[in-house]
Amino acid sequence: MSRIGQMPITVPPGVVVSIKKGEVTVTGPKGELSRRYNPDMSITLKDNTLTVSRPSDNKVHRSLHGSTRSLLANMVEGVTNGFEKELEIVGVGYRAEKKEDNLVLNVGFSHQVEVVPLPGVSLIVERANHIKVTGINKEVVGEMAAKIRAIRPPDAYKGKGIRYAGELVHLKAGKAGKAIGEVT
Secondary structure: OOHHHHOOEEOOOOOEEEEEOOEEEEEOOOOEEEEEOOOOOEEEEEOOEEEEEOOOOOHHHHHHHHHHHHHHHHHHHHHHOOEEEEEEEEOOOOEEEEEOOEEEEEOOOOOOEEEOOOOOEEEEEEEOOEEEEEEOOHHHHHHHHHHHHHHOOOOOOOOOEEEEOOOOOOOOOOOHHHHHOOOO
16 A cells, blocks of 8 residues: 555645546635546545545556645645745856846856746745745745756856755865866
């Protein structure tokens, strides 16, 4: 049996879950999320608790059981608290600034890079080198953060670039001849 799939999901007060054949809609204080799911999975709401069950121990049903439950739990979490990812910009002269809803990055290119947020995502620039990506859909927040990071990923030698907050960047050693000294 799936350990993740068996766990019940508690629905907090103020969150409404409507289940139709093949689709679940979760509405809460932060917004509304809707997702289609495999009709073989059965989702039940009883006493403010969501449970996901599968019809058989078939390999396909086993693989869908845990992921369906995780997606539902993320929907409930998103409409109540929301999700956020933080990015740090490291490098001399590297910075970010807001321009209306868009994000403008100066990260060592000959031009500024303008990033348009995906629908349902808001970009917050707390400091010139700190970006916060927030939203109610965990998938979209992660995708937006990954797109911003991909503009200038951390350099392997100096560590300059855009990284997730708390991400460890292992730096490579430079040329060995430079550390010893020049030989003539």
